[in-house]
Structures are given as structure tokens and as C-alpha cells.
Amino acid sequence: MLKTLQALYRCQLLTGQGIWHLLNSIRTDGMNLMALLYVRQKLSPLQTAIDTEDSCINYRTLYLQSRQLADQLAIHCAIKPHQKIAVMANNHIVQVHTLFALAALGADIYLLNTELSASQLQSIHHDVQFDWIIHDPEITVLPAVKTLPTYHQHLVSVFSLLTTPVNPRPVKRKPNHFSKITVLTSGTTGRFKLAGRSSRAKNFLSPFSQLLVQLNLSLYKKVYIATPIYHGFGMATLCMSVLLGATIFLTRRFHHEKACQLIAANQIEVVTLVPLMLTRMMNYCETQLQSLRCIITGGAPITPALVTQVLNRLGKILFNLYGTSEAGVCMIASPQDLAIQPSTIGKPLQGLSAKLLLNPTANDTQGELYIKCAWSALGKRWVGTGDLAYKDTAGYYYLQGRIDDMIVSAGENVYPFELENSLLNHPQITDTAVISVPDQEFGQRLVAFIVLNPASDQNELTIKDWLKTQIARYQMPKKIILIDELPMTTIGKVDRKKLRQIISTTITTRP
16 A cells, blocks of 8 residues: 555655645546546646657647547537447547547547448447447448548548637536446457446556556656557556656557667657567567566467567566456566466456356366456456466466367367467477368367468478477367468457468368
8 A cells, every 4th residue: 555655646646736636627527537637737737648650749738629629529519428439540649639528528438449340330339329430531431320530631520620729618518427438349350349337436446556556657757558549458558647647659550660669769668568569579679679667468368488588688577467348457467477487467456356167077277267356347246258267376377268269179179279389389489370270070170370480490291290299189280371470450469360361262171
């Protein structure tokens, strides 16, 4: 508790001035995201809030313009509290303005992946019935609903409303409390669900205080959000960075070359990303990452090889987070934890309970991970994560893949994650992804995509010969496909849809 209080005081939130502004924010803007921005613009008005590839803005201006946008959206779009507003936008300043303005209006915000197909978006709209969709201009195939582009040369857009002269008679709006923010958990796979969370303080105070202390976030002033803000990980980082008064660096899309150059040029201290992004950056130019003091990974399993590489080359600055869309961050593995057990996702946060649902008919130590906490969107109920995990005697948890990734091959249960881990033990394999394909003889088989290091002399036959000593026969992949680089989604995960497209042009599913 003492460390939390010290950290809050260091970033001015627990000073008399900070507490005064917090109370005023509730009266002025209500208990929502805009309250965070109100407090920070009072404490750090001239501090750069957002820095992008083509512009930057300080906290005072961000707040005033977001309030203006809220007025304009209320006037021109008649957006009211609890209307359902979808936002489909990549990381840029106007997107950030939009999120704060909608929160100020009390709208329920739905953050959608910009790469959703037309049919996926239509399906979500059918379930939710959006009142408006605010979208980047390149997204053109939309349901029959009111829409507003973030930018447009000729039509009314969020940007044009932002730059319209301020109404001389300010719009009177009642403060709005506890609007809902909903994220899409798996939009690019075809299997998705919406996870909504209220903006009530209890939903983030406990995990926020633990992150603040364990990651020493109050010490840093420059944060690069490499993941999309429409992803839960990115949105959480945005809120935390605003609360702490950090300068937030954004790029519309992640490119590892530009990311490394951005970090080096601006001496950025904190970056939030997924493991595949970090792999690309480390392989491209680790010397450009020397300014980093805190690397936060999450959203996908991290390989022991990557953990070891980061700890050895950049120091003990890597934190591996595990979370769900319903509960946010659930577990933290510190650099000290990772130095001992590179594959762990750590231990549960205080106030969060975790358990494994084991198969009673099998002598197995792994099972589906269930979590329960007060800040979960589903309340104090046990929630199945869909992740397969096990726990060691010291209480650390380890991911073993997704439950729904399991296939039955020749009557045996086979997990792609296990084959991926085995392949990564090969000294000449730098990255891999494994997916399943139908097979007439075995029912299903695995196909492995492998990235070799540049000096490797390996091929499919030599790798299969090596695998025979590492795995069971039923785990052997049907095909190994050598690839220069794993395709990546905008969220930063392996794009398995593109891998399946590669398979369809490379092999057949006949035995």
C-alpha cells in the first residue's frame, strides 16, 4: 500500500491539488474517461499528450478539443447517453479525441477491429444494433446504419467537427457516469465475442495500482502503444498513460523498422506490444531499443527464446502480462520471474482467484484456466478463459495453448502449441506457427510453418528427422513449410487465415 501511495504522489494524483481536480472532474465531466483527461490537463497542461507521425498535441488542447467534439457530436449527430456507438479506427489523434468525446456524452463505446470483413461487421451489428459507426475512411463497406468518417475531404467527418469554430454559446450537458466500453475479443478469426466493461472506478483501481507498483510506471514519461487501441491491451495502456501524464506515441500501423527508429529517436522508455512485434524489433535492430526501461508484452504466448534474448541483451526490463477481455490484466510475470521460468505468465494479481479445470478421466496436470475477480465484467463468477494451462508447485502458471485448438489425430489429442514449443528448441529455428488441416487417414494433422535463421542449412527432411527424437509419432506434422516471415494481423498476432491460404496453394489435404 505504501508503494502505491508513493507512486500516486509521484505523478501528482495523491497531492492536495490532484485530489481537488479529481473531485472537480466528477462535477464537470462525470465519472467516465473524460474525468481522467480533466485531471491530467489540470496537472500537466503543457505536457505533450499525443505524438504521432505527423502531429502532436498537449493535454490542455486534447481536453478542450475533446469537449468541443462532444458538443459537436451532440448537436450534429444527436448522440445521447447509452447510445451504441461503434468505433473502427487505427491509432491516431482523431481516434483518441473520439473516444474521450463519446465517453463525455455517456455513449456506450464498441471498439471494433478495422480488418473485420463486411459479413462479420454485419453479424455484430445484427446482435448489437449500433446507432452510429465512426470509422476510418478506408472502411467503406458498412451496414445500413448512420456513419461518420474520422477524416474526409468533402463530407462531414470527426476531423471537420473538431476544426469547426467553437459555438459562442457553450452546450450545456449533464455529467454522465459509468458508460460502457466493449472490445471485440477475436475479430479476425471468424470466432468473436463482445466483452463489455463499465467505467466504474472499481473495475480498474485494483489492477491499476498493482501494475503501477510492479512495473514502476510512475517513473516514466514516454510510452509507445504499438498495439491497436481498439484492442483491450491498447485501450488499457491509453487510459493508464493519460492518468500518469505520459507522452503517448502512436503509429497508425505497426512496422518493426519504423517502431525501432521511433523509440531510438525519441528515447522512449515504455512500449506495450505482443510477442511477435517484439521478435521483429529485436531481430531488426536491438541497439535502437536501448532507451527502453519497461517492455510490456501480452495478448499471446511468449517464447522462452525471446525472453532470454531480451533479458540478456536489454536487461531485466521485460514484463509478461496475461489478461482477458472480461477482466483485463489477470497475472504478471516480472523480469525476475522470467529469468527463472522464461515461459511463465506469472501469478494472479491480488484479489483475483484462478483455478484449473482438469480432466478427471486423464492423469493430466493441465486444464482450462478459470478466473474470478471483483473487477471482471461478469462479476464475481468463475469465467472460463479458453486457455489450457498448468501450475507449478511455486504457484506460477504456464500457458499450453487454446482449448479449441486441440485436434484429434488417429485417436490422440494433439495440441499445436506443444509442437511449436518443441520446434523452438531447434537451434536454427527462430519462429514457428502450427495449424491443423483435415486428413483422410488420421482425421486431422498438423502443418508447421517455420522461419529459419539466415545461416541455416536445414530443410523439411532434416527438421523432421530431428523432430523424431523430440515428439511422439502422432504429433509429427504432415508438412513443414519454410517461410521468410510469419504473417501478422494488425493486433500483432500470427495471421492464421493467411497461413491457411498458403497451405491451399502449397499442399493438398490428401494423405
